Amino acid sequence: MSYTDRLICLKLPTLKYIRLWGDMIEVFKITHGIYDSDVSPKLAYHSGSITRGNKHKLLNDRFHYDLRKHYFSARIVNIFNSLPNHVVYVNTVNLFKARLVRFWTNQDVKYDFTADLTGIRDRSEHEICEM
Numbered sequence: 001m002s003y004t005d006r007l008i009c010l011k012l013p014t015l016k017y018i019r020l021w022g023d024m025i026e027v028f029k030i031t032h033g034i035y036d037s038d039v040s041p042k043l044a045y046h047s048g049s050i051t052r053g054n055k056h057k058l059l060n061d062r063f064h065y066d067l068r069k070h071y072f073s074a075r076i077v078n079i080f081n082s083l084p085n086h087v088v089y090v091n092t093v094n095l096f097k098a099r100l101v102r103f104w105t106n107q108d109v110k111y112d113f114t115a116d117l118t119g120i121r122d123r124s125e126h127e128i129c130e131m
Helices: 003-010 015-031 066-070 077-081 093-103 124-130
Strands: none
Touching (some): 015 093
């Protein structure tokens, strides 16, 4: 059996999926003030109009070097911004986890480590063209 088939058979998600899931939990804790604001990473909020995703939009920074593109604060922005309000606007971390898992149930990345989350893209190029 292939690695993907074994994961499906055992109902185990890929490490990539687990990392993305854990990142979203950490962002939820940071944006909802569960962590001390003095020691948590500073995430800039987008103050523009909201047409997609949730009302906790994070600002997507631009980087001159590839080194910063893989930092936690850079890699989570597009994924968190694409989550709908019913997932993000909850009172507890456990409810967020449950809604996130339910929202991501049909994602290919759950059992295929070469896949990416669908519905996630960098909208900054599109926004620049519209201006």
